[in-house]
Amino acid sequence: MKKKVIGIVLVGVAILGTAGFLMTNKSQSVEVETIAVQKGNISEYVEELGLVVSENKGSVFAPTAGKVTAVMKDVGDFVDQGEVLVKIDGQQLSRQIMELEAQKSALMAQYNEAVKPIDRKEIEKLELQLNTQKKRVEEARRQNEVNKTLYEAEAISYEEYHVTLTMLQEAEAQLEAINLDLDLIKKPVSENIINSYNAQLKQLDIQMEKLRSQGEDYVVTAPLKGTVMSKFVEAGAYVQPGTQVMEIADGEALYIESDVLVAEIAKIKIGTAVEISHKDLGIEAVKGTVKKIYPQAFSKVSDLGVEQKRIKVAIDLDEKIEGLRPGYDLDLKIIINQKENVLLIPENTVFEKNGKHYVFVSENNIALIKEIQKGIESKRQIEVVSGLHESDLVIVSPDDKLEEGIVLKSDVPTKS
Structure with a gap:
């Protein structure tokens, strides 16, 4: 009986102690903000800027030197393939043709001299x-x-003897020269030499025909259908061969290029989904897909002046965006992981201690600590893999005054 009495007394003391703790914390009750654990969808993504690029674009260059007589198109104009863009003074072409004709005449003279028949009288x-x-x-x-x-x-x-010796040497040299002239006039022209002359003459004819076909004014035409993006010459300018005159791009066939950090590229694959947005342009969560990841990294200096290694990624637009133009910058979210119908809580409800993650929950207006296992973190939300249930009330932004077991004010409205 004595032991039993002691046990009852100890239980009674324990009950009194718990009641005293609750009464003490009741007097120290704190006001908190709570939010219910809810189910929803969450995505993990890489945020980058993207540049709108034309699938079909081309730079147009002057093929010859000359003065620009007319610029037929301006920036923003639509052009069809083959449409005239720039005209160049034809006088330059005439001079080029005359130079080629002179070269041909000189070459023909050499050719005729080489292949002329043997002159028997000369022999x-x-x-x-x-x-x-x-x-x-x-x-x-x-x-x-x-x-x-x-x-x-x-x-x-000796001087008298040397005179006759010199006369002998000169006579022998003249004899050798006559022998060489005779051999040369009798020797037929090599077939290889004739072929070489013919090839050079044909090449000159082709060049002259090409220049003549260009007419009085040399015209530069559009290599593709599209919009003039840039114009680099004006009428009156003098251009050299290879001078860029315009840049044309197809405004309908567009895609996006983005430079992704090397540290993030391993998470991105061909076919990865992308969300495309731009607040000022009214573009919101338009869908895209990664179509290409370039093989080589390159260095790029960030806005903060930090040199970074990046990889270029090409992204297809799954939906057409009206008014989109090459050169626009867009906000990208490259989705690397996403889950649906999972438990979610705000990130400001979670705190870390000794490498583990915890939250305060309100149960019957009493603050309790619960350890949780986190999943995806995104948009200031955290996926709860374990430790909580749907509709549990977690405390938002718990401060240092909050302790487990403290009484919470019951009149505080809860978020949902």
Whole structure:
């Protein structure tokens, strides 16, 4: 019986202690704001800026040098493929044609000289010169031998001997030159040389025909259908070959390019959904899809001056956006994870302690701490994987004064 009495006394003391705790905290009740745990949808996403780009675009360049006589289109004008954009002074073309004709005439003279038939009279003339020169060489050689003998006998001076030696050398050189001329006139022209001349002449003809087909005024035409985005020349300007004159883009075939941080790119795949928005343009949550992830990273300096490694991503528009133009900046949310019908609470209801996450809940106007497991965090909301149930009342922005077991004012309205 004694032990039983002690047990009852201890229970009584415990009851009195709990009542005292509640009475103490009742006098210290605090006013809090609560919100009910609700089910809903949540998405995790990467936020980036995107640039509207035309699928079909092209730069137009001047193909020749000359003075611009007319600019037919202005920025914003629509053009069809093949439509005239710029005219260039035709005098430059005339000069180019004249230069090519002069080159052709010079080349034809060389060709005719190379392929002219053998002149028999010229050959006979050279052969006569050759025979005469051979006799001169023989006579010079005989005279040189005589003077050599006299010089060795000291009958004449070295200077007298050297004169005949020089005459012999000159006669032999003239003989060799006549032989070369005779061989050259008899030798037929190589087939390779003839083919080379013909190819050069044909190339000149093609260039001249191309220039003549361009008419009096050289015209620059649109390579594709679209809108003139930029204009770089005015009438009266002088352009060189390769000078950019205009830029054209198809305003209907549009997509979006975005530069994503390398740290985020692993979460993004081909086919990843994208939400596209722009408050000022009235664009809200238009759907898009990642269609391409470029293979090479590049460095880009952020607005804060920090150099970052990024990867370019191309995004298709799943819906048409009226009034959208190339060059517009858009706000993107690249969805990397999303769940439906899960428990959600505001992020400002959660606090961390010793690496774990907790919330305060209100049960019968008493503050209790509950550990939770977080899931997706997005839009200032957190998915609750475990630890809470739907309709549980969690306390918003709990401060340091809030303790477990404290009494909460029951007249505080709750959010829903």
